[in-house]
Amino acid sequence: MIDIENVSKIYPNGSEGIKDVTIHIEEGEFVFVIGSSGSGKSTLIKMIMKELNPTEGKIVINGIDTTNLERNKIPYLRRQLGIVFQDFRLLPKKTVYENIAFAMRVIEAHSRHIRRNVPTVLSLVGLQNKADAYPNQLSGGEQQRTALARAIVNNPPILIADEPTGNLDPDTAWDIMCLLEEINRRGTTVVVATHARDIVDLMRKRVVTLNKGRVIRDVENGGYFDEI
Amino acid sequence: MKFSSVKYYIHEGFTGLFKNSLMTVASIATVAACIFIVAVSCCLLANMRSMMTQIEKNIGISVFLEDKLSPESITMISEQMKRIPHVSSVTYISPDDALEELKKEWNADEVLSGFDNNNNPLSSSFEISIDNIEYQKDVISEIKQIDGVRNIRNAQNETDILLKLNKVISIVGFLSMLILAAISVVIITNTIKISVYTRKTEINIMKYVGATDWFIRWPFIVEGVLIGIIGALVPLIISWPLYDKCISLIYVHLPFIGNIAHFLSGYTIFSVLIPLCILAGILLGVIGSVTSIHKHLNV
Numbered sequence: 001m002i003d004i005e006n007v008s009k010i011y012p013n014g015s016e017g018i019k020d021v022t023i024h025i026e027e028g029e030f031v032f033v034i035g036s037s038g039s040g041k042s043t044l045i046k047m048i049m050k051e052l053n054p055t056e057g058k059i060v061i062n063g064i065d066t067t068n069l070e071r072n073k074i075p076y077l078r079r080q081l082g083i084v085f086q087d088f089r090l091l092p093k094k095t096v097y098e099n100i101a102f103a104m105r106v107i108e109a110h111s112r113h114i115r116r117n118v119p120t121v122l123s124l125v126g127l128q129n130k131a132d133a134y135p136n137q138l139s140g141g142e143q144q145r146t147a148l149a150r151a152i153v154n155n156p157p158i159l160i161a162d163e164p165t166g167n168l169d170p171d172t173a174w175d176i177m178c179l180l181e182e183i184n185r186r187g188t189t190v191v192v193a194t195h196a197r198d199i200v201d202l203m204r205k206r207v208v209t210l211n212k213g214r215v216i217r218d219v220e221n222g223g224y225f226d227e228i
Numbered sequence: 229m230k231f232s233s234v235k236y237y238i239h240e241g242f243t244g245l246f247k248n249s250l251m252t253v254a255s256i257a258t259v260a261a262c263i264f265i266v267a268v269s270c271c272l273l274a275n276m277r278s279m280m281t282q283i284e285k286n287i288g289i290s291v292f293l294e295d296k297l298s299p300e301s302i303t304m305i306s307e308q309m310k311r312i313p314h315v316s317s318v319t320y321i322s323p324d325d326a327l328e329e330l331k332k333e334w335n336a337d338e339v340l341s342g343f344d345n346n347n348n349p350l351s352s353s354f355e356i357s358i359d360n361i362e363y364q365k366d367v368i369s370e371i372k373q374i375d376g377v378r379n380i381r382n383a384q385n386e387t388d389i390l391l392k393l394n395k396v397i398s399i400v401g402f403l404s405m406l407i408l409a410a411i412s413v414v415i416i417t418n419t420i421k422i423s424v425y426t427r428k429t430e431i432n433i434m435k436y437v438g439a440t441d442w443f444i445r446w447p448f449i450v451e452g453v454l455i456g457i458i459g460a461l462v463p464l465i466i467s468w469p470l471y472d473k474c475i476s477l478i479y480v481h482l483p484f485i486g487n488i489a490h491f492l493s494g495y496t497i498f499s500v501l502i503p504l505c506i507l508a509g510i511l512l513g514v515i516g517s518v519t520s521i522h523k524h525l526n527v
Contacts, residue, residue, distance in 0.1 A: 049436070072440070072441070075435075075439060075441075075443075077438075078435075078438035079437075083436050083437075089436070091429070102434075102437070103437040103438075106434055106437050106439040106443060107438055107439075108232070108443070111232055
């Protein structure tokens with residue numbers, strides 16, 4: 001589903017973001033990417049999203065080779081990916097419902113599908129009663145649920161979460177992780193870059209550990225690697 | 229492009245106007261101020277040009293004929309002169325007419341009382357007007373070649389001054405319009421840039437959820453067009469009655485101006501200015517929004 005092969009990223013200022021990283025993620029997997037700040041997690045996520053281009057190597061997402069992808073094809077690559085950020089990135093002037101419907105409008109979905117799908121994902125993330133609320137009327141957890149709902153409303157095969165619990169208290173963080181697991185159970189491939197040691201240890205999923213831009217550990221049913 | 233998307237663009241364009249009301253007002257005010265200045269300058273320039281042409285038309289050429297020409301040859305000369313390019317009218321003045329005119333002008337019947345139709349010292353003449361005084365010299369040299377023409381009189385000094393004035397007005401007018409237009413473009417694109425900048429998060433999110441560049445641009449273009457249209461219409465609607473009022477005030481308080489030349493009517497100016505300015509407003513809006521979004525699309 002996601003094939004990252006011998007990928008390196010050297011920034012224009014000469015600093016190395018990622019060095020010779022190879023990761024293969026199968027359809028339906030749940031993978032944690034962990035590592036300290038500056039280990040290259042965000043660089044990796046940005047390259048998967050094609051916000052950054054690798055200096056070397058190639059990345060294939062759901063059969064699409066992103067290496068030489070034309071600019072006007074990038075939106076169609078991103079439609080394969082649901083993306084969740086640490087800072088939620090909701091539109092403050094739109095309600096919860098509108099924020100989610102927005103993701104469907106953008107891909108020119110039919111209004112009928114919007115009216116059907118948005119309430120469905122809202123109840124999946126447990127926000128059916130908050131449809132008309134604005135983001136600033138929601139708690140952090142609720143905002144992240146909204147962001148999650150937006151990420152999955154178009155039913156993408158892959159969900160990428162970059163520090164999804166970074167701004168949340170431990171209980172709420174756990175709820176969000178459970179929600180991610182639930183989404184994974186429904187068949188979506190989930191990749192989570194995180195710092196949340198306790199959660200990684202508890203969930204016993206595949207854990208890829210990055211250090212200084214290299215993969216130093218890649219284990220099934222792993223925990224947080226103590227050496228980093 | 230799907231119909232539902234078109235509906236969405238228009239809807240978003242309008243909501244964009246209202247949700248960012250402060251920036252909208254700023255943008256519209258900027259466009260309106262620029263268009264107002266351009267409209268006022270246009271009114272001034274158009275009137276100066278039109279007055280110049282009116283004055284030019286009054287500067288005729290008098291062509292005096294040799295004495296004792298038969299009516300046939302006079303008609304022939306008249307026909308020949310009408311055929312010269314840029315001659316717009318040829319009026320025959322018989323010696324009798326000329327005498328009558330002179331008597332009226334001098335208001336001194338006594339001095340001229342000895343003269344009547346039988347001993348009239350004046351000769352037949354033609355009053356010629358031309359459509360553009362730049363060609364006066366060419367026309368005169370053509371007339372000189374016609375048989376039966378004794379003398380030609382024209383106001384050379386006035387013509388030269390008018391020609392120079394005309395040139396100065398054209399150059400100054402053209403330059404000032406150019407500078408005004410350039411300043412307007414810079415100010416308007418900057419205002420729209422700020423308006424787009426305040427919404428860069430929105431553009432960013434659209435990119436992440438897989439929106440194409442055009443899908444992001446269209447609502448901004450709709451918004452730009454709306455700002456352009458409103459920004460153009462407001463000053464035009466204000467300046468039309470203002471212009472008419474100014475003209476009638478000038479005619480009342482400075483009546484001598486009306487004797488020299490007439491102002492263009494509000495309708496004449498604004499029937500051209502309104503569509504032009506709306507077009508300019510739309511163009512400015514579109515160019516402003518497209519160039520300002522461009523930077524934010526590279527994510």
